Amino acid sequence: MSRPKVVVARNLGPDVMPLFNRSDLDVVAWHSETEACGRKWLLENIVGASGVLVMLADKVAGPKLRIVSTMSVGYEHVDLQQLTDRGVRLGYTPDVLTDAVADLSIMLALMAGRNSRETMSVWPSYPWSPFAFCGPQLSANWLHPTRTAGFIGFGRIAQATLARLVPFGFTHCLYTGNPASAPTPERDATLARTLGVESVRRVALAELARESDVVFVLAPGAPSLRHVVDAAFLRGMKKTAVLVNTARGTLVDSDALALALREGWLWGAGIDVVEGEPHVGADHPLVKEPRCVVLPHIGSATTETRLGMATMAAKNLISGVLGDTMPAELSITR
Ligand code: 8YV
Numbered sequence: 001m002s003r004p005k006v007v008v009a010r011n012l013g014p015d016v017m018p019l020f021n022r023s024d025l026d027v028v029a030w031h032s033e034t035e036a037c038g039r040k041w042l043l044e045n046i047v048g049a050s051g052v053l054v055m056l057a058d059k060v061a062g063p064k065l066r067i068v069s070t071m072s073v074g075y076e077h078v079d080l081q082q083l084t085d086r087g088v089r090l091g092y093t094p095d096v097l098t099d100a101v102a103d104l105s106i107m108l109a110l111m112a113g114r115n116s117r118e119t120m121s122v123w124p125s126y127p128w129s130p131f132a133f134c135g136p137q138l139s140a141n142w143l144h145p146t147r148t149a150g151f152i153g154f155g156r157i158a159q160a161t162l163a164r165l166v167p168f169g170f171t172h173c174l175y176t177g178n179p180a181s182a183p184t185p186e187r188d189a190t191l192a193r194t195l196g197v198e199s200v201r202r203v204a205l206a207e208l209a210r211e212s213d214v215v216f217v218l219a220p221g222a223p224s225l226r227h228v229v230d231a232a233f234l235r236g237m238k239k240t241a242v243l244v245n246t247a248r249g250t251l252v253d254s255d256a257l258a259l260a261l262r263e264g265w266l267w268g269a270g271i272d273v274v275e276g277e278p279h280v281g282a283d284h285p286l287v288k289e290p291r292c293v294v295l296p297h298i299g300s301a302t303t304e305t306r307l308g309m310a311t312m313a314a315k316n317l318i319s320g321v322l323g324d325t326m327p328a329e330l331s332i333t334r
Helices: 039-045 080-086 098-113 116-122 156-168 185-195 205-211 231-235 254-263 303-321
Strands: 005-008 026-029 051-054 067-070 089-091 147-152 170-176 199-202 214-217 242-245 268-271 292-294
Touching: 005 303, 051 303, 067 303, 080 089, 089 303, 098 116, 098 156, 098 214, 098 242, 098 268, 098 292, 098 303, 116 292, 147 156, 147 205, 156 170, 156 185, 156 214, 170 205, 185 199, 205 231, 231 254, 254 268, 254 292
Parallel strands: 005 026, 005 051, 051 067, 067 089, 147 170, 147 214, 170 199, 214 242, 242 268, 268 292
Antiparallel strands: none
């Protein structure tokens, strides 16, 4: 019997690649650890493949394909309709990256509030004056004894981020959810009790903008949410507030954010994702903004997390192709 062919479109490193040393699969793998495979390589090698392992930017299709395994929790690069129509199963990597992305969200909130970009650029010159480089304090303080976090999207990563904010003295949480899904006041009350915050409330975008000291964008990159953070939202924010986007670049209107930072509609922004990534030029509107900390999509980039994601993606692919249960399969309901 012929062995099913699988294509592994990234080198998952010496700890994970050995999972593919098996006699029951015909494995074609991309070798470079530093460069992503090109579209040409992928299209050439996908011919006849039953399964493929990809990352965010890759788009794939193949007549024999039965399994797509993406090394990501997000799957907007995959055409779900086409997958369902053709009975293709999708493996992804939820949960394993939640903590790393929540950590980075807090880091960006602190960096953006504390002028890290500007201060690092002037070091080692010390302007020894009382209010040089001062920015808003993230944690509760004598002037602001309560702090409010706003979340656009309130899934696992948002809730893990909220948990990290509690020791900073955050007492209130506002969030916006999918308008199609019913509000969950019981879950919110339980979450508030468990975390020890006074309130967790689903609100409209305008209220979230107006009341939040930090706004975290943590929603999926759905087309319906494109530019959910637009000029109107940014104009409605507190002048001392910080915006953090560790989800998808498409959720924030970059031009509007650059303008908002220049005009002082909000204090600063911490951005791990931008529109058009990974092909972003130095002329991107946010690259020049001193109040904007920009990172190259490293939310899940810790050694432990990427190893966890790579292992899960590899196991999803192997189990799926062999007809077994995947460790994490997206249940597609439409
Ligand atoms: C990764 C992500 O950087 O999982 C996601 O959806 O955006 C990030 O964790 C990326 O997926 C790597 O493929």
